[in-house]
Amino acid sequence: MEVEAALESFHSLRLADIMPRFENMPVVTADSDLMSVLKILRTRHHVWVVESREEPRLLGLIRYFDVIDVLLPPEAHRFKLGMTGKTMKSILGGATRAADIAEKHVLTIEEDATVLDALMKMRKYRIQVLAVVSEGKLVGEVSLRILIDELLRLLRVGGAQWKQ
Incomplete structure (x- = not known):
């Protein structure tokens, strides 16, 4: 299997x-x-972050990097124009539950989308992970790491070699 054919299979x-x-x-x-x-x-x-395990309606996402806002004191989030939404995401600002700190605007993709669709969306929004949803419910995820693993698996199985 040539690399071009492997990539075509991968994208679809x-x-x-x-x-x-x-x-x-x-x-x-x-x-x-x-x-x-x-x-x-x-x-x-x-x-x-989902509503419940039985009803996994997607409510948000908490990224590793977002923990900085959780750990900072509320005054570290103040700007000249007043308080920001990040203040409320601080433990000292009153956050106690996952829903309090989750980013509510999460980029999603439907489960019947292709790898190419996911890659295009990731590039457009400069993100590395998408929630895979079906009727607003979280059913999976796709990340750059998952896509790399899948491409490497396809290349190994197909025996394709990179040619320079």
């Missing part, structure tokens, strides 16, 4: 066929305490 893969199972994803419910979130973020780059 459906996300539903390559995404991890929901049970294997970093997911917390809206009412989860912040310590539970921090424990997950010790080993993961993000945590999805």
Whole structure:
């Protein structure tokens, strides 16, 4: 299999066929305490926030880097024009649950989308992970790491070699 053919196959893969199972994803419910979130973020780059495990309606995303706002005191978020929404994401500003600190505007993609669709969206918005949804419910995720793993798997299976 040539690299071009492998890439063509790769681009046409459906996300539903390559995404991890929901049970294997970093997911917390809206009412989860912040310590539970921090424990997950010790080993993961993000945590999805859903309404409940039975009803996994996507409510938000907490990224590893967002923890800085959680740990800073409220006064570190003040600007000349007053308070910002980040103040409320601070533990000392009153945040106690996952829903309090989650980014509510999460980029999503449908599970029947292709790898090419995901890559185009990632490039457009300069992000590395997308929530895979079906009818507003979180069913999976696709990250750059997952896509790299899948491409390498395809190249190994097909025996393609990079030619320089």
